[in-house]
Amino acid sequence: MTTHLGYLILFAACLAAVFGALLRDDPAAQLRLAGRILTGLVLGAWALGWLMYLAF
Amino acid sequence: MTAPPRAAAAPDRLGPAATAILAWIVPGGGHVVHGQARKGAIFFVVLVGMFGIGLASGGRLFPFQIADVLVFLAAGAEWLAGLPRLIGALAGAGRGDVVAATYEYGNAFLIAGGLLNLLVILDAVDLAAGRKAR
Numbered sequence: 001m002t003t004h005l006g007y008l009i010l011f012a013a014c015l016a017a018v019f020g021a022l023l024r025d026d027p028a029a030q031l032r033l034a035g036r037i038l039t040g041l042v043l044g045a046w047a048l049g050w051l052m053y054l055a056f
Numbered sequence: 057m058t059a060p061p062r063a064a065a066a067p068d069r070l071g072p073a074a075t076a077i078l079a080w081i082v083p084g085g086g087h088v089v090h091g092q093a094r095k096g097a098i099f100f101v102v103l104v105g106m107f108g109i110g111l112a113s114g115g116r117l118f119p120f121q122i123a124d125v126l127v128f129l130a131a132g133a134e135w136l137a138g139l140p141r142l143i144g145a146l147a148g149a150g151r152g153d154v155v156a157a158t159y160e161y162g163n164a165f166l167i168a169g170g171l172l173n174l175l176v177i178l179d180a181v182d183l184a185a186g187r188k189a190r
Contacts, residue, residue, distance in 0.1 A: 011165065018099065027094070
């Protein structure tokens with residue numbers, strides 16, 4: 001895999017899995033938190049990318 | 057003023073120092089010995105996976121080089137991964153393919169994997185010390 005987006009999603013998924021498991025005890029809550037972290041990281045990076053593209 | 061109640065540490069389990077060493081050597085191992093096998097398995101799979109992805113992407117296993125502070129810090133972060141870092145070094149992996157498009161991604165996975173293991177170690181130490189409910 002050599003796409004930026006692929007690496008971004010893979011990296012965010014790893015972070016989300018670790019933080020989800022660290023910060024919650026219930027499996028359903030872990031999954032929900034991991035999903036929120038993954039979504040936030042990917043959308044945040046995407047938005048930041050567009051912001052930098054437009055600003056610079 | 058009274059101290060907050062602490063969950064009693066089970067005497068048959070490892071203490072904080074031994075837990076820290078085990079959790080460092082085997083990512084997730086500290087959680088497994090304290091009865092959180094599911095969490096331990098998640099940490100093991102994800103952190104070892106991150107290390108594998110980092111190496112497969114051409115990332116570098118940095119040496120402890122005092123002259124270059126960033127290289128020194130990167131080496132410290134990678135060694136926090138424990139056994140995967142040791143196996144990688146013994147296997148001669150992680151020479152770092154600087155011209156590969158994925159080189160920096162590989163480094164990011166290797167370094168972040170080690171740093172995440174530090175958080176996992178600290179969480180396991182909290183479990184061992186009875187500061188966190190099992």
